[in-house]
Amino acid sequence: MELSIIKGPQLVIALDIGTTYSGYAWQHRSEFETNRNNVHFNTSWGAGALQLHKTSTCILIKFKKETEKAENKKPDIKVSIDENKLSITEDVETKIGQEAERVYSGIAKQNKIDEMYGQYYFFKGFKIALYNKHFNRSIEDQIDQPFRLFDVMALFIKALKDHCLKKLQTQGMTVDMKKTLFVVTVPAIWTEEAKKFMIDASIAAGIGNKNLLLALEPEAAAIYCLNLPEGERKDMHDLGMKGQKFLVADLGGGTADLFAVEVEESGSVREICPPLGDQVGGQNINRAFLQVCYDSFEGDDWAKTFGKATPVEMWKMEAEFEKKKVAIGSDDPDGEMIDLEVPASIRDSLHDQSVKLKDTGYIAFEDREFMFNSGLVRKNLFQETCKIVYGTIKKVLDKTEANGLRTVVLVGGFAESPIVVENIRKMIANDFQGIKVVIPSSPFKAVLNRAVLFGHNPMIIRSRISRETYGIETNVKFDPNIHDEQKKWNQKITGEDYCKNIFHIHVRKDQSVVLCNAQPVKKYIPVYKHQNNLRLPIYKSLSSTNPKYTDEGDCEKVGEINVVFENTTEDSEKSVDVSMIYGGTALSVIAKDNASGKEYIADIKFNRVK
Structure with missing residues (x-):
């Protein structure tokens, strides 16, 4: 397929579908030829959404007509195991990102769960299913309704693509789809099956097979490193100079994805060892945080109490933690506290003392909020995850092919955290004194930014392992x-x-x-x-x-x-x-x-x- 994609596209649109956040960027051919750093990002994701270049990776699927009557029971939706084609024939509405979260939150408040069955489906974190070697075609939404994973992914890609096309149209641009190339990002460590799944989902989303190209996420970040402004290049160990070897570690919500390259005389890059990675990232911190919440209660009654919290309340608490964890500095005072609003059922049980917190010194309950000591997050949650990330980085640095490699570049949303950067720097310095760890000015944008350039020049990666x-x-x-x-x-x-x-x-x-x-x-x-x-x-x-x-x-x-x-x-x-x-x-x-x-x-x- 890649040998037959359109050459010299007039417009390149990159769709970055992440575990936690997703977004898109675009650039016209004329801009690439005159100033390739002039890449455009969307920051408008609907009413009330933060003005960031990415939004939450979630989707709300609403059937305009109920697929089955809900009579206090979940509908028996059969999941097809046929080849990768969109199976939904009914007219559905979709919303993605923070808009989907806002709308679904309102629906959940106005309706009982059994009234939502068969009509509303809300999915978060569905990309993580594709990291499994033997991934399953069926997933469940926030209220345990089964659905085809392929349909969820295809509908999400379609909604992201349509959002972009509408954005361009409102800016007065006419998009010639035959001369537009869509670049969809995927982790390098995914199996060929998972990559093929994304190709099929993108085609089902309305992208022509000649207008579709996959970009491996850490490779896109490596291309970013080759196109840095001169001042930033100097600050980052003269990154991207001819003959230089460097390692890109793309640290996202679900994976640490690594790509080691050498810059050739032509300015292209060649892969110097097979990609490595692990299912570790920001989501590990979130899961560990929730486990700490559970472990902080006395006895076993907490399980019943947490079970009463609605799915919306729980993911709202996790989303709030997601925002605050990245902002915690590596040198914050031990006494600094993180406050998170507690779901109503848990709050009521704490007020009437039907459940009690242990005296750990890490977590307290005041009025409507949990108060966490930031030391818990820095030492107990981040450190273990950083050790796993570093273990994967070390495997690459220990390889014979990595001899002469002097720079490790951290990109991705997880690399925005000062604690992550500080931990990885210390671990690398301890074992590899001559290797410098650098972070670009916008690590969160690196993959999306240069996936666009990859679309204009796919052969910048000259060879792979x-x-x-x-x-x-x-x-x-x-x-x-x-x-x-x-x-x-x-x-x-x-x-x-x-x-x-x-x-x-x-x-x-x-x-x-x-x-x-x-x-x-x-x-x-x-x-x-x-x-x-x-x-x-x-x-x-x-x-x-x-x-x-x-x-x-x-x-x-x-x-x-x-x-x-x-x-x-x-x-x-x-x-x-x-x-x-x-x-x-x-x-x-x-x-x-x-x-x-x-x-x-x-x-x-x-x-x-x-």
Whole structure:
């Protein structure tokens, strides 16, 4: 797909869908050619929303007509496991971000939960489901209603895209969709299945497949580092100079996503080791904070008390904590307190003392609020999460390929926290004295900003490290010295013995691959002369660089090309040349029928979903 995207788009729109926050940015081609730093961001997200370049990653889906009558029970909504296509045919309304939070909060206050079933669905944090290796197609909303994950993501992308197009139209711009490229950001550590899921969701959201490009989030941040103003470049260890190696750590709400590169003489960058990451970020702090709340009560009655709080009250408290945690400085006085409004049911139970707080010194209840000592947040919550983040960074810095790397760049929303920066700096300085940790002036904007530039110039990333081994399943003549006897089969016409399930390698795991350059061509010949087609099953192995058979270890079929031999006879020469090409963030498999010259490109279907 990436090999066929439109070239030289008149307009690039980047959609950054984060675990916690999402937003969009845009730039016209003329602006890119004259001043590539002139990227535009939206900061208007509806009445009452903060004027920031991102909004909350959440969506309210309202069915104009109830899907089922709610009679004090949840509707039995069946979740399809068909291929990735939008299954909703009814007319629905959607709201996203802080506007969705505000509207849903009002609906929840005016209606009982059983009155909302089948008509209102509210989702937060749904992107996190795609981080799981075997992700599930079904998720539940705030009141436990099941829904297709694919539909939620597609509707969110559509709402974000439509919000952007409406914004441009109100500014008097005419958008030619055929000449517009949409860049959708994804974590580098995601599986190919998850990336394909996002491609399909974007297409279902109304983006043409020739107008769609994925950008790996830490790679976009690396591009940001190559285009810094001269003054900021000097402050950041002369970042982006030719020959320099540096590591980008994109610290978001759900992941720490790392990308190590070297700047080449041409100004492009090459990946120097496979991406690493972990499911750790700002959300870990939030979960630990809620656990501290639970652990601060005496006895077991707190569980019943918290169970009475509405979902809206709980996520409001978490959202308030989300805002305040980032502002806590690393050197705040121990006595500083953080105040959060308590849900009504918990507040009432504390007033009548049906539940009591332990005397920990970290948390107190005054009037309507919990008061937290900031020392709890700095030492108990942040420190453990920072240790996990640093452990992932250290794995990269310890690699032989990272020799000579002298700069670690922290970007992403989690890097806005002074506590995070201070902790990571201390840990790196302790083990790697020669490495400097730097933070750009706007770490929260880095990915979104340069995803736009990536859309204008996708080949700025010159080479990548293959995450997996890819090849074709084939048959070869049986050799008793090297082949498994159980895989031997006899070709009855010629009487020759063959070995089945051979993994014929095209690209190896950890191999450096230059983008848009075809790997060596390999020829495949039908076993039978009378064959009028040749199936070429495409396989991958995540762990092995040298798999022998396609049914060993973690080898998995990811696609298939079926070459049809046209206008040939039994005596005709039949052969197929196969090459694999990295076109950006995905792999294309091209098969050419040597007799007709016709080319086939694989439509890889990933099946590792439930």
